[in-house]
Amino acid sequence: MGLRLKSLSNQVVVITGATSGIGLSTARMAAAHGARLVLAARNEDALQQLVEELRSQGSEAMYVTADVGLIADVKVIAARAIERFGTFDTWINNAGVGVFGKVTDVISEDRQRLFDTDFWGTVHGSQVALSHLKTHGGALINVGSAFADRAAPLHGYYSAAKHAVKGYTDSLRVEAAAENFPVSITLISPSSIDTMFPVHAKNYLDRMPKLPPPMYAPETVAKAILYAAQHSKRDIYVGSAGKLLATAAYQAPRLVDKAMEMVMFALQKTDRPPEEQPPHNLYQPQRDLDERSGRTAYVQESSWYTNAITHPAVSLALVAGAAAAAAALWPRRRH
Template sequence: VMVITGASSGIGLATARMAAERGAKVVLAARSEGALHQLAEEIRGKGGRAHVVVADVARPEDLTRIADEARATFGGFDTWVNNAGIGMYGRLDEVSVDDMRRLFDTNVWGLVHGSLEAIRHLKQHGGALINVGSEVSERAVPLQGAYSASKHAVKGFTDALRMELEDEDAPVSVTLIKPGQIDTPFTVNAKNYLDSEPHHVPPVYAAGAVAEAILTAAVKPVRDVLVGGGAKAVAEMAHLAPGLTDKAMNASVIPGTPSGKPSRRERDRSGLDVPTEALEERGNYEGRVMETSLYTKAALNPLLTGAFVAGAGLLLGAIVKGLPHRPAAMRGDAGRTTPKALHIHLEAKPGREAEVEDLLRDILACVVREPATSPWYGVRLSHSTFGIFEAFPDEAGREAHLTGEGAAILMKRSNALLAEPARIDKLDVLMSKQD
């Protein structure tokens, strides 16, 4: 039995449909009564079992009622998914603080009360608590400052709760799902202070990719997972080069978020203010939407992850064999400075492969002026997949490169040329073959 909050649209709707198709009984909770009953009839019409609870997660008593009705209808539950949430777009000094508080009432306090209600039952019977966070808990984004802050709070609460339950040896797994840009009604229903309706900056994934991750976590405990290779790339960039990532965000997210089209909902009729009765998974994104994420599938499947790591190791090994002779300080010998490296994965948009090759040439022209960057390789892994491998004598050399001219060129042109953000692996070179 799976309890799903925010079940009437987007990720919650996709999760409810997928769970019911796989035989789960579902407790559907949201404010949108008409949409919930429509979904329940859809599920029952296909032979599934569903129970509707009209509830607002910003009200703690409603969360208690969800749990009570799950017990009364199905005898309890073994999975609770805190998915309900709302977005907000606008510069922080232009957004109402009262609206920020109401956003936190849903996104943070709704999840907190839902989690506490769930674990009261799950501690006795066992099961999974799954909280839906966001990639913005790893890296805040401009124009969504309040939403980013709420998801940082979700991550902190979820991580602390997991540790405390582990300390008690409670039979409860706690998973944080961190979706990237997902094509749902999120952008349409968000409280919007921009001059036009917001839309996502690519890469964009379908809600089904998140639902798949949620259902996997329900049966195979996992600590957390980013949904989408783009989300993983953004998270890694935020840790590797936070200052450069700030500049990249300003260059891509701020101009890329406004769609230029009128908002379909008045500001005082947003999802923060009133529920929507539309039963919709998809949103307003008009570009390519990826139905699944190979990165997320690999992260959730140890065998696939091993294959990816092995493949990357073979590639790196082949490149390292070609490293020229370096001074002793570059060899990673005991007591010596460990050399550093970067491996950057680039996936070209269809038809932009030649331009990505030109991009590599332009980066090389910058790198030749960096004495600490040597060797440097630009490689082609397939028709549309490119890579950069580069080594440095120490961390200072690597950090100088990440804030240098070549890195700036990559970030500036990646949105136009790449199908997803560049994925950067930060490496230590342990050893190499010397001539």
Template sequence: MKTKLKKLSDQTIVITGASSGIGLVTARQAAKAGAKLVLAARSEQALRQLTQELNNQGCEAIYVVADVSKQADVKRIAREAKQKFGSFDTWVNNAGVSIYGKVVNESIDDMRQLFETNFWGLVYGSLEATEHLRHRGGAIINVGSVLSDVTAILQTMYSASKHAVKGFTDGLRTELEMEDAPISVTLIQPAAIDTPYPLNAKNYMDKVPQHAPPAYAPETVADAILSSATSPQRNVLVGGAGKLFKGMEQWTPALLDKFMEEAFAPMTKSDEADHRNRPSGLYEGAGQLQERGNYPGRTREISTYTKAKLNPAATAAIVAGTGLAVAAIVSAFSKDGGKGNGSDKGHKKAADQPADQSKSPKAATGQSSTTVATVAGADNVQDTGKGANGDGRAPRAGSAKATPDDVRGPGADKANSGKQPGSKS
């Protein structure tokens, strides 16, 4: 049975993790397109404020305070969506949490909690949506990651959970296809996205986490999600840099390992000191209507790769461009011997220099640590912003540079409540 999806203005869309980052931007864009919205997250104050904002703009929206790691809460999201709107057409499983640090130092309780949210929360949502959409049709959109295929050093458990998300999503899709159910099942795989994700993560490092370059705007993911809500997609990789990582994983895995160890890991740490077990979003809601996070480099506002991927006619061009890009990154990293300085400052300096200067011996310092961000072919885009606020443009609502006070919820981890790190009540 061919899956027929409605246009956005005729849809009711459920979005989990709607209080910040990708979920927040997706909600705002869907509202502008005329969709009715069911917004779910753990942060009630943020949800109430967002719902009021969207209703004031003429959108019909409700919110449900829910923790997707609890199946009863997910069932309640579906129930309230049907009570308010009679039905829903698209379910977006976006809620997620992360942990930064060496996996051998992390508590088992923290690891389990991450999987409860990232994997089981997505499973619960997918099953609720499948039950409702099996006969009426619609879309299930699961937000995975490029880390569904590649593992990021110092984000091991997050990567593992996203691998599991891909396995589940692919299996659900094929089973529904086998029974000819009119449901489109899509896996969205973002590269690094400039959201409060690193700041809301449980951190075991001595420095505040940040994204390694390049990072893309959350709008790039929202575009892919909403496109998949109207036109069936199997999977959508957001950001050309993610394609490069996948190419290295397939063709030069040893080189990718060396890159992760010597370049990616240092770039994951900001210059700001942090302490273990600070408040995070692992156990408590941390969303405060922030779209952007603490990424220090130039945020890529568009991804030409993803735009082309969503246009089937451009597939041949994508394949050709990706081959050239992967060859370039392998060549650049190999020449440097994998000995980058790991500094994003080197990235910005090199990026701001003319092409002939960037080839000089002096400019070559730190080349391997920034190749993914600067190699030709990753994404032929014009950077229009720098960091969270942008360079030369006024901050907009939800886009101000995130600080610990801005993006962390009032509640600390359960680990801070007089118990041993990572313990659960």
């Protein structure tokens, strides 16, 4: 069976971590394109509200309350999707949690919980999804991080989990190709995204945390994810900052070490005391249904780099047009 990815309007799409940030933005965007949705998260109240919202707009959606760290819960997501729609075409492993703190400060229970969600949740989702997609065809999309290529201080365990996601996804892709599975496997690597991530994260710092700039809108990631649901892509970096970081870390790792040592600690702390930090969601869901944190003064609404990667023909046409215009305006040499 060859690889054939459907248009979104003909797809059933499964999204984990669907009630906040990137997952929420992706769910709303996919619904607007006519996809039928299976939405999963731990927060049942938020899932109910989201499904009601999408149904009121004419979309077909259902939800499954699940903790992706538990393989039994993930199997239920797939079973309910097949029971309701007969199949699913794209599975998006997006659920994630965060911890801000030095690796020597984070207690064992917290780092284990982070890995249960961010790494093992991705593994569980990938294995369950692939057991169906390998015979029916479709797309498996894992949401990683730019910190997978270059770990950041105060994000040690998150970086490690996302590095593990990258290694697992790369290995799985090769093994699936060797078996001729009709499945596109994509790793999405976002830069800093203005979501509720720093609000929901557990905080060990002496100030409320934040992500380092530049910040991109969650819609930039949602667009990349939904592009990968319809076009076979190996990797997509969201935001040029993430790609530049990965390239610099490969070419000049010690220089990046020094740069991070100088600026990255301050860039991840606000001037507000830690007591003002809302309750974290490491173990229990908290406030959901927010795509953005509302704390960032400037957010880049698009990424020229990601647009170029996901729309190469349009980008090539723009470059060619600019070159033609420059040639036409260039003064002719006098003879």
